[in-house]
Amino acid sequence: MNGTLQLIRLALRRDRVLLPAWLGMFVLLAAGSAAATKGMFPTTESVVAAANSMNGTPALVAVYGRIHDPTSIGALAMLKALATGAVILAVFSIIVVVRHTRSDEESGRRELLGAGVVGRHAPLAAALAVAAGANIVLGLVTSLSLVGAGLPADGSFVFGLAWTSVGLAFAAIAGITAQVARSARGATGLAVAALGVVFVLRAVGDTADVAGPRWLSWLSPLGWGQQFRPYAGNRWWVLLITVGFAVAAAGTAHLLAARRDLNAGLLPDRAGPATGTLRGVFGLAWRLQRGSLLGWTVGFVAYGLLVGSVAGSIGDMISSPQAAELFKKLGGDNALTDAVFAAMFGFLGVIASAYGLQTAMRLHSEETELRAESLLATPVSRARWAASHVVIALAGTVVLLVGAGLAAGTVHAAQTGDVSVVGEVLAGALVQIPAAWVLVGIAVAAYGLAPRLVVVGWSALAVFLLLGELGPMFGFDQWLMDLSPWAHLPKVPGSAVTATPLLWLLAIAAAGLVTGFAGLRRRDVV
Structure with a gap:
């Protein structure tokens, strides 16, 4: 792990524009959704009618998830932001981790750094630390912005935890794919494919009836974000699942990193054609x-x-x-x-x-x-x-x-x-x-x-x-x-x-x- 702190400082310097821009966009999106939707539903009856209509439309439940408390204006106001923001945040976390791991290897920067006093696991640890820190800051600032928009404080902080947990999970997943694939595009593609799979699992679980496979939602990091149920129960304990998964996945990524060569992936390279075919x-x-x-x-x-x-x-x-x-x-x-x-x-x-x-x-x-x-x-x-x-x-x-x-x-x-x-x-x-x-x-x-x-x-x-x-x-x-x-x-x-x-x-x-x-x-x- 030698050099991890120095690599974290380097990554933060390289992303000094990218990180604040992304974080600001997420915070404005959440606060804007809260401020705009509150005025559209002035009474509890209007909130219940809208929530029941959305819960009664399977296609909308598949895309955005379910409103677990039809009387909660916060749950209704933040439904779209919780689902859509979680997906975009997952992509953001994937980009950050792959950028500071596999992309650096592909460009030759990792080899240059490795020639100095930098441990084998330091680049991966630094990338995961930067992604984790960005997600934690995002969750905290988003929570404060929602409180400022007039939503209940406890639900606002649970909403921030839901976003943070999804980002942590996919940062760890990207750490694994960065060891499996040989290129940055391959690592990103595998991580995004995993995002698509867990999105489908969450959609199938949320749209299932009581006797159906609702447990599928619990197999998805996106489903875990929904199961925090901000403003509709505030399940703080789901954080134990998300953090446990992130720690286990990050540990797996470090184990895989120790089993491969520099500039190589765990997946075997596919042999190309014997003769060139480019035009x-x-x-x-x-x-x-x-x-x-x-x-x-x-x-x-x-x-x-x-x-x-x-x-x-x-x-x-x-x-x-x-x-x-x-x-x-x-x-x-x-x-x-x-x-x-x-x-x-x-x-x-x-x-x-x-x-x-x-x-x-x-x-x-x-x-x-x-x-x-x-x-x-x-x-x-x-x-x-x-x-x-x-x-x-x-x-x-x-x-x-x-x-x-x-x-x-x-x-x-x-x-x-x-x-x-x-x-x-x-x-x-x-x-x-x-x-x-x-x-x-x-x-x-x-x-x-x-x-x-x-x-x-x-x-x-x-x-x-x-x-x-x-x-x-x-x-x-x-x-x-x-x-x-x-x-x-x-x-x-x-x-x-x-x-x-x-x-x-x-x-x-x-x-x-x-x-x-x-x-x-x-x-x-x-």
């Missing part, structure tokens, strides 16, 4: 990105199926005017079903933007890890090399949204017997593409002008997301909310499509791409 620089980019695109596509299609199921049963909630108003405020302004599709596809548009950013920023990692230099020493031009990854980023966002739109539309058509709804639902997914491309354009422009500005893309995504989530809640000025590209998208289905804002977004995206390519031609390669 130019675009073929290389596709080979590097295809696994990631496949995984994202599977996730989007699965979420699209859930969206279609939710929309098909949303009519059961019309008996609760407050619940109907909640979904109409989230997106769309016509039928309740259209509002659900518009809100869900708005969320998918943000996630698709994250995929586009990740894919386009592969340019930065290829350059800093000196692989781009080898390619550019050949007749391959800088523009052609950059285009190979940018095209996949742009086309990949289309594939993701089309897959989700077709899946949701097909399920909804099967439930309603109306085939024409497939096109309407698909249109709701397609209108998200220009906004996602704007984020790709911003990222490419920042990368082309200066590699150190690579975080601008992710920062823009966080700012736009906060404007969209908190702007309507706190009444921000319209000019400020208009900075987000999603503020200009039509709420489809449910409203007419106007081409002008979509064309402006495409023009902004194109301007960003042109700026990035021009900057890349003029600057030095790192």
Whole structure:
């Protein structure tokens, strides 16, 4: 463990922008959800009606979980934040741990550090400590913000513990996958796959009847977060399960780390073909990105199926005017079903933007890890090399949204017997593409002008997301909310499509791409 404290300081310095930005986003999301929902349900009767409607809709229970106390405004207000925030927090914890373990090995930093007075287990211990500290701080600050928003103090601190426990569990899971896989992408993929499995376990357990397999929820770290039951029983003792699992998983990760070589994983390397099969620089980019695109596509299609199921049963909630108003405020302004599709596809548009950013920023990692230099020493031009990854980023966002739109539309058509709804639902997914491309354009422009500005893309995504989530809640000025590209998208289905804002977004995206390519031609390669 020699050098662990020094590596923790190094990791905190490297993440001095990333960690506060993520933590601030989570805190604002939780506090904003509490402040916005409290005013929508002024009486206990309205809270009970909305909670019973949601608990009576299996698709919503599968996505967000169950409200265990229908009379609790806190349980109703924080239902979505508890479930959605836990999933995003799990991804955040995975990214932090993999970044400071397997990514450092892949880039060669781990070997350099290991040549000094640094113990074999110090990097893993430091990564887990940073992730654990970030989750603990997040839980504490979130709890205080919820108390400030007017929710009961005991339930607020249990809510913070629920988020913290999920983050700790997936930080430990990422520690294990970082030893199993040989690459950072492989480690992240395995951890995210585990997240998908435990999400399904939690969904099946929560939607089961009394005689069904409700025990499946207790096999999932996401289920443990739900079982804290903030504002609806406040089960503090669940922390013993989550901390016990995190400690056991972290210990397993250290045992596995002692059984592998540096830069190697426990999974055996797969032998490649005897002869090369790549077709130019675009073929290389596709080979590097295809696994990631496949995984994202599977996730989007699965979420699209859930969206279609939710929309098909949303009519059961019309008996609760407050619940109907909640979904109409989230997106769309016509039928309740259209509002659900518009809100869900708005969320998918943000996630698709994250995929586009990740894919386009592969340019930065290829350059800093000196692989781009080898390619550019050949007749391959800088523009052609950059285009190979940018095209996949742009086309990949289309594939993701089309897959989700077709899946949701097909399920909804099967439930309603109306085939024409497939096109309407698909249109709701397609209108998200220009906004996602704007984020790709911003990222490419920042990368082309200066590699150190690579975080601008992710920062823009966080700012736009906060404007969209908190702007309507706190009444921000319209000019400020208009900075987000999603503020200009039509709420489809449910409203007419106007081409002008979509064309402006495409023009902004194109301007960003042109700026990035021009900057890349003029600057030095790192």
